[in-house]
Amino acid sequence: MNITKPIPLKATLLLSLLLICPLAVAQEDRGERIQESVSSSDDRIDFTKSKAEPPKIESIAYQDSLIKTRDYKRAVSELARLERKTKKRATELGFTKLSAKDERALAAARSKVDKARAAMKEAERKANAD
Amino acid sequence: MYPPLQSTTGAIILALNVFPIFAGQDVDETLIAEEKPYTFKLSISPAGGYNSNVILLGEGLPLPPSISRQDAAFFEIGSAATFDWKSAPIAFAPDELLSTDQVTLSYEYKADFYEGISGFDPGVHAWSGKYTHLFDKQWGYRIETKDIYTTIDGHGYSNKTSVTPVITLQAAQYAETIAKDLSAEFIFSFMTADFYFPPSLPARNMDANNYSAECSITFVPKKYDVAKFKIGFVHFRNDADGSDYDYDRNRLQLSVETRFSRKPEDRLYDLKAIIKYFHDFDRYDHANSHAGFAFSRQDDRDDLGAGLTFDVLKSADRKSSRFAVNIQYHYLRDNSNVPFFNYPQHTIQAGCTYAFDELKWR
Numbered sequence: 001m002n003i004t005k006p007i008p009l010k011a012t013l014l015l016s017l018l019l020i021c022p023l024a025v026a027q028e029d030r031g032e033r034i035q036e037s038v039s040s041s042d043d044r045i046d047f048t049k050s051k052a053e054p055p056k057i058e059s060i061a062y063q064d065s066l067i068k069t070r071d072y073k074r075a076v077s078e079l080a081r082l083e084r085k086t087k088k089r090a091t092e093l094g095f096t097k098l099s100a101k102d103e104r105a106l107a108a109a110r111s112k113v114d115k116a117r118a119a120m121k122e123a124e125r126k127a128n129a130d
Numbered sequence: 131m132y133p134p135l136q137s138t139t140g141a142i143i144l145a146l147n148v149f150p151i152f153a154g155q156d157v158d159e160t161l162i163a164e165e166k167p168y169t170f171k172l173s174i175s176p177a178g179g180y181n182s183n184v185i186l187l188g189e190g191l192p193l194p195p196s197i198s199r200q201d202a203a204f205f206e207i208g209s210a211a212t213f214d215w216k217s218a219p220i221a222f223a224p225d226e227l228l229s230t231d232q233v234t235l236s237y238e239y240k241a242d243f244y245e246g247i248s249g250f251d252p253g254v255h256a257w258s259g260k261y262t263h264l265f266d267k268q269w270g271y272r273i274e275t276k277d278i279y280t281t282i283d284g285h286g287y288s289n290k291t292s293v294t295p296v297i298t299l300q301a302a303q304y305a306e307t308i309a310k311d312l313s314a315e316f317i318f319s320f321m322t323a324d325f326y327f328p329p330s331l332p333a334r335n336m337d338a339n340n341y342s343a344e345c346s347i348t349f350v351p352k353k354y355d356v357a358k359f360k361i362g363f364v365h366f367r368n369d370a371d372g373s374d375y376d377y378d379r380n381r382l383q384l385s386v387e388t389r390f391s392r393k394p395e396d397r398l399y400d401l402k403a404i405i406k407y408f409h410d411f412d413r414y415d416h417a418n419s420h421a422g423f424a425f426s427r428q429d430d431r432d433d434l435g436a437g438l439t440f441d442v443l444k445s446a447d448r449k450s451s452r453f454a455v456n457i458q459y460h461y462l463r464d465n466s467n468v469p470f471f472n473y474p475q476h477t478i479q480a481g482c483t484y485a486f487d488e489l490k491w492r
Contacts, residue, residue, distance in 0.1 A: 029334050030194075030249065031327035032470075034282055036186040038252050040462050040475060041242060045404055045437040047456045048175040048208035049238055051485045057216055057232040057262055058270055058298050060311040060350070066219045066227040121448070125394035126355070128450040129402075 055127040065123035072116040079109040168215050169487070175208040177456070177481025184244050188469045202244040206479065212236040222267060232262040253281040267303070272296040282327075288336075292321035311350035311358075318343055333419040335372030342366040346383075356389035356399070373416040374427070383408035400441035400451075407434045420470040429466040435459070445487045454483045 055062040086102040098106070180203050187193065187200045217231040241253040256278045264270035274294040280287045297316040302309050319342040329335045346362030366379040385406040391398040410431040418427040437458035441451040460477040 029330045031287075031325060031329060031336070032334060033185050033194075034250060034252070034287060034327070035325070035336060036464075036471070037184060037250060038254070038280055038287075040186065040433075040460075040477075041240075041252060042254070043408075043433055043435065043462070044460045044477065044479075045406065045435045045458050046208070046240075047437065047439055047454070047458075047481075047483050048173050048210045048240070051175075051451055051454065051483045052171040052173040052210035052212045052236070054169055054171065054212060054214035054216075054232075054234060057229045058264060058272075058300065058313070060300070060302060060313075061355075063228060063267075066229060070219075070227055122394050124447075124449050125399075129356075129389070129394070129399075 062127040065127040068120040068123035072120040075113045075116040079113050082109050171212045171487050173210050173483050173485040175481055175483040177206045177479045179204055179479025182476040183473055184247050184250055186473045188472045202247045205243045208240040210238040230264045234260040249283055251283050255279045268300050270298040286326045288325045290321055290323045292319055294319045308352055310352045310355040313348045315346050331419050333373045336375050338368050338370035340368040356392055358387045360385045374419050376415040378413050380411045381408050402439050404437045418468050420468050427468045429464055432463045434461045450487045451485050456481055
């Protein structure tokens with residue numbers, strides 16, 4: 001008499017799992033490795049991108065450069081106004097040279113322009129380097 | 131009657147151009163008639179380096195068939211082209227100017243060529259468009275769309291498309307004594323990713339939609355305004371077609387950048403150091419196929435990058451870099467309970483960047 005004992009369900013499942021597992025572990029997936037590799041490459045510091053980036057309008061450095069540019073233009077405008085005024089005055093009085101007072105005023109205005117220009121250039125460089 | 135696309139585009143252009151004029155009506159227009167340049171920048175960066183684990187082989191695991199080594203020297207070529215438009219600045223207060231709108235379009239390409247390992251050379255094309263609008267000195271928003279197409283050995287590998295709305299807050303005025311810049315960003319990202327290589331098992335299908343929410347704070351000290359500190363937190367959810375890739379990620383990230391002089395005319399100002407670090411806590415939903423579907427994957431990932439760049443030559447107006455030399459080190463350590471994903475990687479590379487910045491017009 002041949003008696004066969006049914007294999008319990010849990011044992012069947014375990015056996016199936018043991019058969020499947022080595023296959024699953026051994027099965028290589030190149031796509032997954034590539035994905036990990038590409039992600040790791042993306043996370044590196046990107047100097048190419050940063051060197052081509054324009055200044056962002058929300059950055060304080062860029063806003064600062066706008067203010068400094070405005071200040072420079074105001075200083076240039078003031079110098080031009082002063083030059084016109086002093087030349088006109090000298091012409092009206094028949095002088096060939098400007099008065100010492102006007103010369104001092106012009107020198108002060110030119111100095112202001114130089115300072116404003118230096119400040120603007122510094123701010124522009126900081127905005128681009130941000 | 132104009133078609134919808136044409137009328138919408140027209141309305142946007144009109145709004146971008148007209149708004150600054152109305153907003154600036156009360157101020158001296160001649161004094162703030164700022165340069166309104168459209169700029170085009172281009173940069174090209176060749177580099178060479180060494181990667182200790184190109185294939186990201188798990189520690190202690192044998193090499194996969196047909197791959198003879200895990201480390202390799204590599205050559206990298208990167209390039210980026212950027213078009214930028216900014217609206218004319220307007221005055222918000224007697225001493226405050228603000229450019230309120232910016233549009234930036236860019237294309238980047240990066241390719242790596244590994245020596246002695248075939249089938250792992252990536253080529254990445256990235257297109258992006260970004261629109262920024264500032265409501266005032268404090269609040270603004272930005273919308274960025276991006277498409278990243280990746281090839282491996284010239285064959286299409288994946289395509290990722292994303293939309294990223296961002297809310298920006300500038301709070302430097304509340305910390306004027308210590309901060310030159312104190313800003314926060316609230317970033318929401320929606321991305322869909324398609325992979326073209328067939329997965330070996332359905333569970334490993336990486337096609338996915340993912341969503342992330344991020345908050346970051348940037349601080350620039352008042353006394354040393356060429357240094358920048360940034361800290362951020364990101365929560366990321368990935369819903370994939372394959373059960374192996376359904377996961378939640380929490381990321382803590384830090385970065386520090388500094389130049390070595392405050393004065394742009396100093397040579398040391400042209401030397402810049404960057405350190406970036408993030409830690410990921412990844413928790414996967416389902417039992418992983420690489421673990422024989424016995425347990426779910428749990429990863430803790432450390433990623434550290436350190437770089438130095440020195441601007442050897444400046445552009446004609448001395449505002450930006452013309453030619454720079456760069457060096458960087460990158461360390462990645464994935465601590466995973468699944469041996470396949472448990473790996474370290476060290477990368478070191480050195481190269482240079484040539485940038486063209488002369489194309490500006492009004």
